[in-house]
Amino acid sequence: MFSRYRKDSTAPVSTAPESRAVPAHEMARVTPSAQIAAPLPPANPPRPSFKAQPATPIAATAAANDKDRRRRQRILEVKSELHTRLLDNLNLAALDNASEAELRAEISAIAAEALSDINFALTSEERLALNQDLYFEVRGLGPLEPLLKDDTVNDILVNGPNRVFIERDGRLELTDVTFKDERHLLRIIDKIVSAVGRRVDESNPYVDARLADGSRFNAMVPPVAVDGSLVSIRKFKKEKLGINDLVNFGAFSEEMAMYLEAAVATRLNVIVSGGTGSGKTTTLNALSSFIDNSERILTIEDTAELQLQQVHVGRMESRPANVEGKGAVTQRDCLRNALRMRPDRIIVGETRGEEVIDMLQAMNTGHDGSMTTIHANSARDGISRLENMVAMAGIEMPLKAVRSQIASAVNLIVQASRLQDGSRRMVSITEVTGMEGDIITMQEVFRFERTGLEPNGKIIGHFTGSGIRSHYSERFRRWGYDLPSSIYDAVK
Numbered sequence: 435m436f437s438r439y440r441k442d443s444t445a446p447v448s449t450a451p452e453s454r455a456v457p458a459h460e461m462a463r464v465t466p467s468a469q470i471a472a473p474l475p476p477a478n479p480p481r482p483s484f485k486a487q488p489a490t491p492i493a494a495t496a497a498a499n500d501k502d503r504r505r506r507q508r509i510l511e512v513k514s515e516l517h518t519r520l521l522d523n524l525n526l527a528a529l530d531n532a533s534e535a536e537l538r539a540e541i542s543a544i545a546a547e548a549l550s551d552i553n554f555a556l557t558s559e560e561r562l563a564l565n566q567d568l569y570f571e572v573r574g575l576g577p578l579e580p581l582l583k584d585d586t587v588n589d590i591l592v593n594g595p596n597r598v599f600i601e602r603d604g605r606l607e608l609t610d611v612t613f614k615d616e617r618h619l620l621r622i623i624d625k626i627v628s629a630v631g632r633r634v635d636e637s638n639p640y641v642d643a644r645l646a647d648g649s650r651f652n653a654m655v656p657p658v659a660v661d662g663s664l665v666s667i668r669k670f671k672k673e674k675l676g677i678n679d680l681v682n683f684g685a686f687s688e689e690m691a692m693y694l695e696a697a698v699a700t701r702l703n704v705i706v707s708g709g710t711g712s713g714k715t716t717t718l719n720a721l722s723s724f725i726d727n728s729e730r731i732l733t734i735e736d737t738a739e740l741q742l743q744q745v746h747v748g749r750m751e752s753r754p755a756n757v758e759g760k761g762a763v764t765q766r767d768c769l770r771n772a773l774r775m776r777p778d779r780i781i782v783g784e785t786r787g788e789e790v791i792d793m794l795q796a797m798n799t800g801h802d803g804s805m806t807t808i809h810a811n812s813a814r815d816g817i818s819r820l821e822n823m824v825a826m827a828g829i830e831m832p833l834k835a836v837r838s839q840i841a842s843a844v845n846l847i848v849q850a851s852r853l854q855d856g857s858r859r860m861v862s863i864t865e866v867t868g869m870e871g872d873i874i875t876m877q878e879v880f881r882f883e884r885t886g887l888e889p890n891g892k893i894i895g896h897f898t899g900s901g902i903r904s905h906y907s908e909r910f911r912r913w914g915y916d917l918p919s920s921i922y923d924a925v926k
């Protein structure tokens with residue numbers, strides 16, 4: 435068959451499986467091995483049932499299961515053989531310009547040829563699934579592709595080739611997705627990082643990148659990753675959760691939404707604090723919707739995730755050094771530059787280092803209404819984190835001076851949390867009210883009150899005001915946000 439996508443269309447396609455162009459040292463990897471399709475324990479092993487079971491011929495069932503398992507394993511082996519053969523036979527450079535239909539047709543033809551060569555028959559369903567997998571290997575990210583396409587998946591977490599977890603509805607699940615071996619996993623990682631001009635190998639064992647669809651990607655490879663490469667992907671959500679979605683999901687209450695609207699619109703400086711994956715970026719993005727369309731907003735992130743809806747938005751993304759150790763642009767560089775770009779507000783995706791100094795200064799010097807997130811477990815802890823970051827940045831300043839800088843820069847700390855049942859909630863909104871002696875004073879205005887646990891593990895609780903009126907009530911009123919004082923009432 436002639437095809438411009440074959441490397442050499444006149445060369446015969448290797449006919450016997452053992453004659454394909456795989457170096458001998460790799461043969462062991464593609465031939466059956468326990469590693470290839472090692473069945474994983476189910477993510478949630480079924481509980482033993484005490485119901486009477488219908489009598490089944492146990493031996494017959496076991497034999498059928500075994501046959502099934504052996505067939506699945508064989509299909510995996512065939513897939514890996516076909517994949518190697520595809521890579522050997524396809525002209526990858528020409529493939530870049532091939533349409534999806536052309537590529538699929540080509541894959542299906544090569545697969546059909548190879549299957550007939552090795553005399554292995556597949557049902558039409560199996561054949562379709564195989565062609566799909568092979569397509570994903572060539573054009574996409576292999577076994578990860580279906581997970582990337584599944585909108586219910588938030589995170590994809592790979593712990594070596596045989597363990598791929600996903601996070602869905604706030605909970606981790608083990609999937610039955612596997613890579614052929616570590617080499618296969620490394621090839622997919624390499625595909626991702628080389629597309630963004632980066633490299634990952636023994637001397638450069640970890641990398642941050644952004645996938646073509648905007649998803650955040652981090653990988654760490656052996657030997658630093660001890661049991662095989664570690665990959666973490668935070669999926670990019672095309673439809674960002676807005677304030678109304680968050681209220682509907684029970685992430686916070688209507689009253690809190692009213693309060694936050696007033697706080698953002700009246701240009702309070704807001705910090706969203708929370709643990710990893712607690713919904714900080716989502717909250718920051720939702721809060722930004724309260725910013726007026728006429729304002730010039732500059733965003734600074736390590737990986738651009740925010741999606742602001744305003745017209746006047748300038749986005750910046752920091753950049754690590756290249757392989758020669760050159761060209762790094764830190765968040766601090768971006769922030770310093772941003773101050774010369776006439777911003778009305780500055781939003782830093784996450785403050786985690788020396789940029790804290792410039793962030794606090796910006797908040798204190800006319801760029802009020804700025805926002806950022808920090809990694810901390812409570813408002814008080816958030817303040818300590820800021821203090822530590824200032825200290826780590828090498829600024830010689832007495833603690834009291836640092837604290838007073840923080841106290842006058844930060845108006846509000848919104849604490850996001852992922853609870854044990856997987857739900858993400860804003861567990862507290864705390865105002866910074868000033869200093870008393872050496873201590874920064876704060877008052878909580880809203881919180882999530884946990885009252886119990888449903889038998890299915892779901893947390894029961896409600897949002898409540900603390901009974902204390904906002905320190906900024908007068909400011910809100912002056913700016914036209916006359917919030918009823920009842921929103922701060924404690925709910926029993």
Ligand SMILES: Nc1ncnc2c1ncn2[C@@H]1O[C@H](COP(=O)(O)OP(=O)(O)OP(=O)(O)O)[C@@H](O)[C@H]1O
Binds near residue numbers: 588589680685713859
């Ligand atoms: N209230 C919510 N309800 C349901 N899903 C949510 C909620 N808040 C956030 N999510 C989802 O949870 C995931 C993590 O959210 P997000 O990226 O905002 O967390 P983060 O705290 O910024 O994480 P990281 O520490 O990794 O930066 C995202 O996929 C997001 O869509």
Ligand SMILES: [Mg+2]
Binds near residue numbers: 784
């Ligand atoms: Mg985040």
